Amino acid sequence: MKKQRKPYVTEKTGRLYYRMTWLDGNRRRERYIPLPNDEDSADFDRAYWAIRSGTAEILQEAPRTSWEALIQSYRASRAYRSKKPGTRKKYDSVIEQLREKNGNKDVCKVTRAQIRAIHEKYAHTPRKADHQLQVIRLLLNYAKNELDWIQTNPAEGIKLFGSQKEWQPWPDTLQNAFVKACQELGDDIALMAYHLGTGTGQRPGDLCGMKWEHYDGEYIAVLQDKTAERLWVYCPDRLRRFLDGQPKRGAYMIPKNLTQPLGYDALERRFRKIRTAIGKAADGHVMHGWRYTAAVALAEAGATDAEIQAVTGHKTAAMAQKYRRQAAQRRLSRQAQMRRE
Incomplete structure (x- = not known):
């Protein structure tokens, strides 16, 4: 017999989420908060009940200069909306990861070491690593030049891995x-x-x-x-x-x-x-x-x-x-x- 899931737990693209819904005036809103994938683990129980009780860190009020606020502002900007659909789709693949992992965190507190660590994490796939860095750099430039949140961009100057002989025709x-x-x-x-x-x-x-x-x-x-x-x-x-x-x-x-x-x-x-x-x-x-x-x-x-x-x-x-x-x-x-x- 299939085990029944806890209330509000749902699965999307192979991952488990806590699904929150609420009314904003007459509009129905929803939010998916990631959970550990092992439903029988202690980590899952802790994360689930922290969300349900409202004590989870991810539910705490985000600062005005959060990644979530930056992403929303950038996506509403002409700089983003004027890009081709294919380009926006590629940007979104990185942006959604940033939103999920860092949505409530303060953009102003991000360090060069943290950005370099993200870049190095994907070193085995150089093109993916460079794409991650380029999108982060773009968002932080927007925070610096358009929103005046930061004075310097900590992603500037981090060297890309560059071409890894990936564009060679096949003999x-x-x-x-x-x-x-x-x-x-x-x-x-x-x-x-x-x-x-x-x-x-x-x-x-x-x-x-x-x-x-x-x-x-x-x-x-x-x-x-x-x-x-x-x-x-x-x-x-x-x-x-x-x-x-x-x-x-x-x-x-x-x-x-x-x-x-x-x-x-x-x-x-x-x-x-x-x-x-x-x-x-x-x-x-x-x-x-x-x-x-x-x-x-x-x-x-x-x-x-x-x-x-x-x-x-x-x-x-x-x-x-x-x-x-x-x-x-x-x-x-x-x-x-x-x-x-």
Whole structure:
């Protein structure tokens, strides 16, 4: 028999919360306060009864300069509202963590050491660590320049980890190894993501949003999350043959179930499992590299900047020019060395 939960305890995205509700005038409000996940533990009981009795630290009145107040002010600002939906979504992934863990804490008391500790905590995933630091720095700049809460930004000057060779195009040998590993492990979803990524040149997050109804046998209508624009991307022959041979397991090409897509984080976990199976040869290569693989292949085939942009959706020609320079360097290197023979 399933154990009955304590009143007001609910589960969201695999985590337990205490759900508080109240009326604000005629509007119904609610708040979810995180709880320890082990309902049989003493820590859970202490946290639960502290919240229910109103003595929990998280329920105490927050200072005027709290992280919660900063986040609310920033989200109401033009600086936040003018950003693209995809950019806001990426910011929100960090902002919600800050709200949950530090909502009632005073922004004015945050130290450089605390921020550096957050950055170092994610050192094993450098891009994630740098993104955390950049969003914190942005919020503290807002607190400093727009709200006049602090005189200096303690996040300024903390060095980013920077590029970790994460944007390299995939050589043919590694692509073949990835396909083989997917087949050996029976991971049709990772294999689908690979073919969509190298075939359309789109960002991994955008691959997750592709529906079967977006594919007409020649083109895929891609809605780019970063730009909020719809692109019609022509599918090369290899991708068309692959898609035409796949069963439809749901509305999405990369499905979680019949009606929902698999999320980026779940897809990346599958990707890492395949990369581990390949071994050292795959070190330093990431899913985003499939986008670069497609762009470099286009450049090597002689595509113009405008043609590359029509596929990848880049707003400026700068990246397309970079791909063409890489392709030209490889071709010219061969020509130069052939002269020696």
